[in-house]
Amino acid sequence: MANQEPVIRIEGLKKYFSTARGLLHAVDDVTFSIEKGKTLGVVGESGCGKSTLGRTIIHLLEKTDGKIWLEGQDISDVKGRELRKAREQMQIIFQDPYSSIDPRKTIEATVREPLVVSRKFKKNEIDDKAQELMELVGIDERLRRSYPHELDGGRRQRVGIARALALNPKFVVCDEPVSALDVSIQAQVLNLLKRLQMDRGLTYMFVTHDMSVVRHISDDICVMYLGQVVEKCPSKELFKNPLHPYTKALLSAIPSTDIDHPFQREILQGELTSPINPKPGCRFAARCKYATEDCQQPQVQEEVSPGHFVRCCRVGEIN
């Protein structure tokens, strides 16, 4: 099992947007892989390129550079029919269940659409599959003919999940699927996602800015800052032993209920630097209290302990 190909593997993935003021480095040199049935949590503050990363992997955005493998197959530059085939294997669940469903289509029509578009099924097969999907995600039979505005956020998100799973994908990008929902609904949807992962052997890339959500669902976590992965390691390790100064600051922002380890928030100084034409050095250097001359040099990702990658030249000294 250990030498099985990871479901998704990306190497040096870059996505730049050209803006009036220069190149915006939304995703810069990201490398990771996700094994079958695992969840990679991607965390970071807003604007750090988490969502762009997810969209670039599943070819909703065109990458600038880098490689993407799906189950060992190079899909970096697929087009036409190959792309359509690859997309059936990779799906996305969107953040905002209010805008990610066509308001003029019934729930059933939305769930059926991927099946209809794929042209692989006969009409009665589509009927059966659509019903099966709605049962799977827990949408009541009577809501079939409803319109999105008649449903609450949680139910709409279930519709989005049903649509994403219709073609039986292997890899699903969850783009902050619960951040637009009430806390009480969040848990329901998270549990649904977990159950579906177990039942169907799905592989998730779970994008979020909510540390408690990511802890609940992820096997591995990568922390992004301004388009780069600053730290990547197994979930438990990250919460126990964060190494990058940014990760430390991020974790310190989680309120603590433990009386022996009171909540000691580390306040970051300064503002997020601009992602447009960034300097070659460490992107976090401007806000980092450990920053030195060396941090102005390009940083490389180092494996400090097995499975624990950090992009910081001073990681040895400050820990």
Next chain:
Amino acid sequence: MADTKKKTRNGQSEFAMIWKQLKKNKLAMAGLIIFLLELVLAFLAPLYIPYGITEMDPVAQRAAPSAAHWFGTDNLGRDIFSRICYGGKYSLTMGIITILLSNGVGIVIGAVAGYFGGWVDNLIMRICDVFQSMPGMLLNIVLCAVLGSGWFNTILALAIGNVPGSVRMLRASMLKQRGAEYVEACQSINCSTPRIIFSHLLPNSFSPMLVGMSMGMSMMMTMAASLSFIGLGIQPPIPDWGAMLSDARQFIRIAPHMIIFPGIAIAISVLALNLLGDGIRDAADPKLRR
């Protein structure tokens, strides 16, 4: 039992659903009925009108409404009732066909511009700018002069002049929808571009267009009238309503009935179509369904 289940499961077509909703809207149905009635009356006019459309009554020029001439007569002594009934055929069809033609073309071009953006959008919009930089009336005169007069050429001229406006209107609402996440969702499930545009984006950006269409109708009718006023468009003695209006202008003080009756005919058609247009818009929007 099995049969009924199948039917609800497969659902009705979009049109059947809109029609079902529309039937519940009394005002819209009134609009539809009035409009259909007008069309029937207009096309059957030769069968029932009391006077010929060019028949002059030498003793009753600009005569007020009476038992002999229900809507009075015009300055040449022609019966206004007969002329309105007969002219409806030209006025109504001109308004509707112009609007359908120009908006049909406008929808396709506007959808393409709004969806693809970039240089395609730029090119289309600049061409629209060229058309719209000329005053609408002048453009119509030029087109009419090039195409020649007559019923269909007038329609063509008016439609061409009206296309840029509808392209712009659809493009604007298309741009608004373009950024919605459901478009990305469609791409991720492999929807083809035409499917995304026509099955998802268009139904969502069509409502402003419907309102524009029902309002545009009256504008087209008066535009057609203006064209015949300056000798282009429909030629006398064919009595289209707009032409009757403009002929009557100089007699507005001494024979107001000459302008009132064609005016009422236009107003009723416009009202009926507005009611119908609003009704269709509401029926097509699931949020407004009851």
